[in-house]
Amino acid sequence: MALSFNAKWIGAGGATTCLVAFGLLLADASGLWASSDDPLPHRTDLSAADRVRVASVLARPESFETAQPFEAMSGGAATFTGTPDGNAFSRFSQNLSFEQEADFNIGDSLFTKLWVSSPSSTQASDGLGPLFNARSCQSCHLKDGRGHPPVDANDSAISMFLRLSVPPRTPEEFAALESRALLRIPEPTYGGQFQDLAVPGLQAEGRMVITYDEEEVVLADGEVVNLRRPTYSVADLGYGEMDPEVMLSPRVAPPMIGLGLIEAIHPDDILALADPDDEDGDGISGRPSWVLEEQSGELALGLFGWKASNPTVRQQSAGAFSGDIGISTPSVPAAHGDCTENQPDCLAMPTGVQARLGDTEAPDPVLDFVTFYAANLAVPMRRNVDDPEVLRGKALFHDLGCPSCHQPNYVTSRDAATDAHQFQLIWPYSDFLLHDMGEGLADNRPVGDASGSEWKTPPLWGIGLTETVNGHTQFLHDGRARSLLEAILWHGGEAEDARDSVVELGTQDRGALIAFLESL
Incomplete structure (x- = not known):
């Protein structure tokens, strides 16, 4: 043939x-x-x-005695195949051209750039805040990897923050949510994101407070696993009390790898996995998240963020520039970031907008370069794909029904915007749909199509290198899980049957399942 x-x-x-x-x-x-x-x-x-x-x-494989061909190449031809180290998430896609590598490196310099408050002699770097959570993209996405909650009261929360919103109350607010012009209604004074840092001369919004209660889970073989259930609140509020109906939801920074490849998945491949009414009766009813795409103004499939709130890497990046750093871009031109009309001192602060450079603090092509960088961080090659223990864990992963949400692989579109992302066999292990994960993980804060108990299935590629890159093993949207096993045990809702099956596994089988996950 x-x-x-x-x-x-x-x-x-x-x-x-x-x-x-x-x-x-x-x-x-x-x-x-x-x-x-x-x-x-x-x-x-x-x-x-x-x-x-x-x-x-x-x-789906019929046998798990050997690895599937090219299974180790998680990101297709873009996969980083070198020895994984602390910089394993910071390599460029390996199939970029020489010119594209140059663009990646420029984006890298802007991603790590420290922004300063205005006015400043470093006019290419001013515009920070006035309220913010970090001074650079890299501050949250340390080494382009996973954030974590503060270790104690004295530790920085820089890679974690709180989202804020209130229920809709007026016809205009209901209409804005219905049309997707807004995905949530910001808290009237503190906006959509709680910012614990401020430029000199301005008061920060306050600080996030986390307390944990320990819960025991006894596995079938007698092993006891302690889970920590977090409670979130705020303290030292700088601008008065919050709305009594405010909803708080924590977020840790997710890993940055493979984002452009995710965007290159044909959307109908994802929609084909949706089963909102559970017509096949398997208890899994993934739903798509529909959001407005900035450039076209049309509804598009949400892919990025813990609740699939953004359809493109560019839109996700622009939102982070604004919400996390307080830097305006052509996509989000508000120079005062998340300041609200109830924070007049914030709105009175100088901005970094300079007419000679453009209408925003990060004018074109800054956002383009950062977007290209974020879209081309390579997925590392998998390890130990042929190891018998890993293969046995992979078989268990399938037998337990995990691929019902953690869809292993896709072949990306031939029409992807970047040639390096076109027609690639990739292994992200996600369906990128919203799933009800039960009350245990619920933040009780709706966002767009996502209810207060629904989350997008996070990709698993690279998860086994979290400790290598970021020095910790804290998982889920708020980092509450201190191991992969704890993360599994928090699964509820649509994943409750799979979670209960893991509880019933013997020690050796459970070890094999974790070995498979650590190979990703």
Whole structure:
């Protein structure tokens, strides 16, 4: 059987890159064209032959005795294949051109840039705040990895913050939520994000307070696991009391790897996994999050954020510039960041907008470079994919039903905006849909389509390198879980059956499951 190659991939990274990009060796040739059906009809970017090939590539494995071909290449041809170290999340996609690598490096310098308050002699760097949570993108996403809650009262909360909102009360607010013009109603004084830092001469909004209660879970083999249940509040408020109906929701910074590849997934591949009414009766009813896409003004599938509140890397980046650092961009041009009309002292502070540079503190092409950087942080290569213990854990992962939410793999669109992201076999282990995770994980704060107990399935790729990169093993949206096992035990709602099955596993099987997760 003859298989054709696209020559541009050979130029980008040689024949091996081409094979990884197309996944041509992932199916047995004798059965590749056996079906007369035309699978994946929604993939309008693919030929009929490609659709058959891709469907075969994405089929669930029938045996777990060996690793699937190219399973170790989590990010396709973009995968970083070097020895993982503390900078494993900070490498560029390995199939970028020389010119694209230069753009990545410029974006890197802007991502790590420390912004300063206005006015300043460093006019290319002023505009911080006036209220903020961090002075740079890197401050939250340390080494482009996972944030964590403060270790104690004296530890910085810089990689974690609180989202704020109140219930809608007026017809205008209900209409704004219905149209997706807003995904939540900000707290009237403190806005949409609680900011614990401020420029000189201005009072910060206050500080986040976390208390924990310990809960015991006894596993079937007698092992006792202590879970910590957090409670969140605020103290030392700088601008008066909050609305009595305010809803607080914590967020730790998620890892940055593979974002451009996620955006390159064909949206209909994700929508095909949705089952909002649980028509197949498996107890899993993932729902899409629909949000407004900034540039088109049309509804688009939310992919980024803990509740899938942003459809593109650019929109996610612009929101972080504004909310986290208080820096305006062409996408979010508010120069005073999250300051509200009930904070007149904040609105009276100088900004970093300079007419000679543009209308915002980070004018074009700053956001473009940062977006390109964020979209091209490579996913590290998996480890130990052929290890018998890891393979046994992978089989358990499938038997427990985990792929119902943590969809293992996709082949990205041929029409992706960046050529390095086109037609890549990737392994993010997420369906990018909203799932009800039960009362234990509920923040009771709706955002757009996401209810107060729903969360987007987070990608698992790179999760086994969290300690290597960030020096901790704290997981979930608020870092409450201190291990992968604790994270599993917090699963409820749609994932409760899988969680209960893990509780019933023996010690060796549970160890194999964790070994598989640590290989990702």
